Amino acid sequence: MNVSDNIINFLKRKNINFFTGVPDSVLKEFCNKLTKFKKKQHIVAANEGGAISLAAGYYLARKKLPIVYLQNSGLGNVINPLTSMIHKEIYGIPMIMFIGWRGSKNIKDEIQHKVQGKITLSQLKLLGIKYKIFDKRRFSKQLDYLISHANKNNQPVAFIFKKGDLDSLKDKSGKINTNKINRNDFISNLISQAKKFKIFATTGFTSRELFQIRKNKKISTRNDFYMVGGMGHTSMFALGFSLFSKDNVICLDGDGSFLMHMGASVISANFAKGNFKYILLNNSCxxxxxxxxxxxxxINLRKFSLSIGYKKYFLLKNKNNTKKILNNFLKLNKPAFLEVKINSFSLPNLIRIKDLKKLKVNFIKSK
Ligand SMILES: Cc1ncc(C[n+]2csc(CCOP(=O)(O)OP(=O)(O)O)c2C)c(N)n1
Known part of the structure; x- marks a missing residue:
């Protein structure tokens, strides 16, 4: 039995059996175990603040501690419900947060995790949240302490995990998506057909694949803006640029990112000019x-996108149609929405995107 199983079994014995959150790579194995749980026991939330609120509602109904899991970059999303609702000086609602600590000391990580990594523990202290840093040999004692502290004081507590604390799962979750289009094939087509577009690419593998494909093909990256952090904010970022630039703009988003701050799509469609195009790389995960x-x-994305103001919705699910659909989509002089049904396989050994300031300068300079 591995560490995640041990933790889940321990929680079960303590009668803790409701989980919600937004997945994280440090907690990957734990999160993937939860995906096998019944719908009422585990809900993947759209954003971390929503998970905190869902957990709070659960507590009111059941008077039992819920678990909220998140990456430390999601702390930004939880600060508002924590400080203005859950905090011991307001309602005082207990829960246990499992936090994946990206950018922790002495562990090599990507640049976007550096600042958040450095301030994570101080943020928790500032919020008055008691925490323990996971120790494999003592985790049951640590959890016992956190559980009793949360219950006794009616307040949230946190259990912090570093990279490598949980055994890493090589495979993905039970929900592999076998659509016919690979994201990297689509991106290759996109960059050859959208040479004159600025591309704002979302957090995670999308940015990294776009970057890698440009590098492999020896094409300049100056037309790309990689949203290495700020998950869920790509469409507003791209909108801000498109409104004040004559360039044609593509927002290249993922379904997790789209859902995280879905209101942003309403605003971006409502205010977009003809130079704004939105592409949803949809792998349902x-x-x-x-x-x-x-x-x-x-979501019926056709109805949704047309109802919020996109002038046309395109759907791409057959890779043989990529060129034609992309051509029709790109040549439209109006805000348009393209949904691409992709599978959940990405290029192996993706390179890390570095030198972000230099990339920004090149992006700004390029015309
Ligand atoms: C606020 C925040 N929460 C969680 C994460 C961790 N995270 C990075 S990428 C990602 C998944 C993004 O999903 P999606 O947009 O569907 O793109 P895909 O990974 O499927 O390409 C998550 C949850 C993060 N970077 N920021």
Missing amino acids: HESVGCQPTSIDK
């Missing part, structure tokens, strides 16, 4: 952190 399912399949 958070592939970059282990393929945990999203709820995207509940």
Whole structure:
């Protein structure tokens, strides 16, 4: 039995059996175990603040501790419900947060995790949240302490995990998506057909694949803006640029990112000019952190996109149509929405995107 199983079994024995959160690579194995749970026991939330609120509602109904899991980059999304609702000085609602600590000391990580990694523990202290840093040999004692502290004081507590603390799962989750289009094939087509477009690419593998494909083909990256962090904010970022630039703009988003701040799509469609195009790379999961399912399949994206102001919706699911559909989509002089049904397989050994300031300068300079 591995560490995640041991933790889950320990929690079960303590009568803790409701889980919600947004998946994270450090917690990948734990999150993937939860995807096998019944719908009422585990819900993948759209964003971390929503997970905190869902957990709070659960507590009111059941008076039992819920678990909320998140990457430390999601702390930004939880600060508001924590400080203005859950905090011991307001309602005082207990829960246990399992936090994946990207950018922790002495562990090599990507640049976007550096700042958040450095301030994570101080943020928790500032919020008055008691925490323990996971120790494999003592985890049951640590959890016992956290559980009793949360219950006794009616407040949230945190259990912090570093990279490598949980055994890493080689495979993804139970929900591998076998659509016929690979993201990297689509991106290759896109960059050859959209040479004059600025591309704002979302967090995770999408940015990294775009970057890698440009590098492999020896094509300049100056037309790309990689949203290495700020998950869920790609469409507003791209909108901000497109409104004040004459360039043609593509927002290249993922379904997890789209759902995280879905209101942003309403604003971007409402205010977009003809130079704004939105592409949703839809693999129905958070592939970059282990393929945990999203709820995207509940949305009729054709009706949704047209109702919020996109002038046309395109659907690409057969790779033989890529060129034709992309051509029709790109030549339209109006805001348009393209949904691409991709599978959940990405290029192996993706390179890390570095030198972000230099990339930004090149992006700004390029015309
Ligand atoms: C606020 C925040 N929460 C969680 C993460 C961890 N994270 C990075 S990529 C990713 C999945 C993104 O899913 P999607 O947009 O569908 O793209 P895919 O990974 O499927 O390509 C997650 C959850 C993050 N970077 N930021």
